[in-house]
Amino acid sequence: MDVAVNGVRYHVEIANENKQQTVVFLHGFTGSIKTWQSIVEQLRDFKVVLIDLIGHGQSESPQSAERYAMNQQIADLEAIYTKLALTDFVLVGYSMGGRTALAYACAYPERLEALILESASPGLRTEEEQKERQNRDAALAKRILRDGIPSFVDFWQEIALFDSQKQLPEQVKQAVREERLAQNPKGLANSLLGMGTGSQQSYWEDLSRLAMPVLLVAGVLDLKFTGINKKMLAVLPNARLEIVEAGHAIHVEKPLEFATIVKEYLTLEFRGGKS
Numbered sequence: 001m002d003v004a005v006n007g008v009r010y011h012v013e014i015a016n017e018n019k020q021q022t023v024v025f026l027h028g029f030t031g032s033i034k035t036w037q038s039i040v041e042q043l044r045d046f047k048v049v050l051i052d053l054i055g056h057g058q059s060e061s062p063q064s065a066e067r068y069a070m071n072q073q074i075a076d077l078e079a080i081y082t083k084l085a086l087t088d089f090v091l092v093g094y095s096m097g098g099r100t101a102l103a104y105a106c107a108y109p110e111r112l113e114a115l116i117l118e119s120a121s122p123g124l125r126t127e128e129e130q131k132e133r134q135n136r137d138a139a140l141a142k143r144i145l146r147d148g149i150p151s152f153v154d155f156w157q158e159i160a161l162f163d164s165q166k167q168l169p170e171q172v173k174q175a176v177r178e179e180r181l182a183q184n185p186k187g188l189a190n191s192l193l194g195m196g197t198g199s200q201q202s203y204w205e206d207l208s209r210l211a212m213p214v215l216l217v218a219g220v221l222d223l224k225f226t227g228i229n230k231k232m233l234a235v236l237p238n239a240r241l242e243i244v245e246a247g248h249a250i251h252v253e254k255p256l257e258f259a260t261i262v263k264e265y266l267t268l269e270f271r272g273g274k275s
Contacts, residue, residue, distance in 0.1 A: 068194025
């Protein structure tokens with residue numbers, strides 16, 4: 001279904017609507033709600049809400065990059081959650097979606113029961129790092145608009161971050177590629193410019209104030225994000241870190257293991273055994 005908030009149309013899908021406990025999933029850059037399908041199949045005891053973030057999937061791709069700013073994205077999410085009458089839910093985010101989920105948690109901590117971050121970061125600490133990343137993201141955005149989605153996808157799937165995915169079955173690799181190819185070039189470019197890692201504020205100083213339960217999940221083959229998550233674990237007051245034998249996209253490379261980690265966290269660690 002479509003949900004219109006603040007002048008932007010978002011695509012939302014809901015599974016297991018009769019269940020009481022709600023889990024919301026936010027995908028990563030070049031992704032969509034399709035990335036979570038194998039995970040949803042394993043979470044039949046939970047109401048699952050899937051959202052295509054701005055500029056991705058079947059959601060709208062506004063022309064102005066300013067509309068993609070992180071503060072506007074989390075305001076849109078809050079409006080969506082309000083329209084869907086969601087209260088006390090668990091928010092799961094992967095990579096870009098993890099940064100978005102963390103930003104939302106810092107802005108609306110009272111709305112969440114728990115936060116699950118897969119291969120996510122709180123952003124860059126210094127203005128120098130942010131500026132350097134902004135320049136890289138701007139160059140990548142220009143490349144997308146100049147060369148088109150197929151050329152960009154050919155480049156993107158070969159970056160080192162996704163090396164571990166080269167060992168996946170062909171049908172899985174093809175599904176990931178098709179999901180990327182279906183994106184809107186303006187949406188991807190503006191997403192990089194408006195809510196890329198360099199454009200968002202740093203949330204490192206906010207971590208110590210997040211009292212909610214937080215589950216961090218990282219892949220042992222993804223050295224950069226494993227290191228970031230260990231640093232996050234050291235300052236979050238109520239967090240746990242699971243390191244999986246996988247790369248960056250754990251839910252793609254090890255979907256059953258990722259779903260099991262989420263289920264066990266929600267039922268045993270967080271909900272005291274209730275399901």
